[in-house]
Amino acid sequence: MKRMANMSDISRRHVLQLAGSAALCGGLPIVTVRPAQATPAMLSSAIRNLVGEATVQQGKVKLDIPPLVENGNTVPMTVSVDHPMTETDYVKSIHVFNEKNPQPNIGNFYLTPRAGRAQVATRIRLADSQKVVAIAKLSDGSFWQTSADVIVTLAACTEEVP
Amino acid sequence: MAALVNVPPKAKRGAVVEIKALMSHIMEPGYRRTAAGELIPRDIITSFTCRLNGAEIFRADLFPAISANPFMSFFTIATESGKFEFEWIGDNGFVANAAANITVE
Numbered sequence: 001m002k003r004m005a006n007m008s009d010i011s012r013r014h015v016l017q018l019a020g021s022a023a024l025c026g027g028l029p030i031v032t033v034r035p036a037q038a039t040p041a042m043l044s045s046a047i048r049n050l051v052g053e054a055t056v057q058q059g060k061v062k063l064d065i066p067p068l069v070e071n072g073n074t075v076p077m078t079v080s081v082d083h084p085m086t087e088t089d090y091v092k093s094i095h096v097f098n099e100k101n102p103q104p105n106i107g108n109f110y111l112t113p114r115a116g117r118a119q120v121a122t123r124i125r126l127a128d129s130q131k132v133v134a135i136a137k138l139s140d141g142s143f144w145q146t147s148a149d150v151i152v153t154l155a156a157c158t159e160e161v162p
Numbered sequence: 163m164a165a166l167v168n169v170p171p172k173a174k175r176g177a178v179v180e181i182k183a184l185m186s187h188i189m190e191p192g193y194r195r196t197a198a199g200e201l202i203p204r205d206i207i208t209s210f211t212c213r214l215n216g217a218e219i220f221r222a223d224l225f226p227a228i229s230a231n232p233f234m235s236f237f238t239i240a241t242e243s244g245k246f247e248f249e250w251i252g253d254n255g256f257v258a259n260a261a262a263n264i265t266v267e
Contacts, residue, residue: 074230078235101226106228107224107227112219114219115220116239117178120222121233125191125227
């Protein structure tokens with residue numbers, strides 16, 4: 001009898017698990033086994049690591065990224081900074097962060113006055129619908145930022161490999 | 163390990179030119195698991211550098227959030243003719259190079 005009871009316990013658990021993963025599948029086409037996500041706290045500590053005690057001002061930076069992406073594995077992204085590039089006054093670096101990938105950093109891009117235009121483009125992965133933050137560091141030591149919200153239907157980074 | 167770089171072969175002195183570079187690489191983020199539940203170790207390119215006649219003009223730190231076959235586009239002022247050299251460095255001793263010439267007139 002006891003054995004019977006145990007078996008029914010297990011099957012009930014299985015049923016619940018199945019129901020759970022079915023619900024998950026409803027939202028995400030691929031079942032994800034996801035490690036701890038980066039959190040908004042990790043995002044702000046990553047930004048703090050970059051800027052230190054400096055204040056980050058809004059503006060100057062433009063982040064071009066689609067607001068809705070079907071596949072988080074390749075999201076085209078362009079960051080440009082509306083600032084001159086002269087020998088004495090230029091954009092030193094551009095840093096891109098995210099909120100919910102397994103880690104908050106996406107990329108750091110280092111420019112020189114010879115760049116002529118402060119603009120970089122690449123393709124990134126997004127593990128979830130989230131906020132992407134771009135920060136520019138200028139040669140005078142000031143920091144400027146912008147952010148964009150992206151909705152992702154197929155998550156990247158943590159999917160199970162077939 | 164194939165690189166694809168796009169540099170205008172000719173440019174007017176002082177013009178701002180776009181440079182594009184793509185490297186074929188899996189960029190395994192290190193967070194995915196096999197069906198058996200085993201974590202697949204990270205294997206990414208961590209650094210990309212572009213130099214013109216030996217002087218660095220652009221550099222990037224890459225993280226797992228950069229897509230497979232990392233693509234970079236950036237700009238530079240055409241100041242002198244010469245050779246652009248591209249270098250990708252990554253996990254497990256990955257190193258790859260490419261080069262392209264530009265004539266500035």
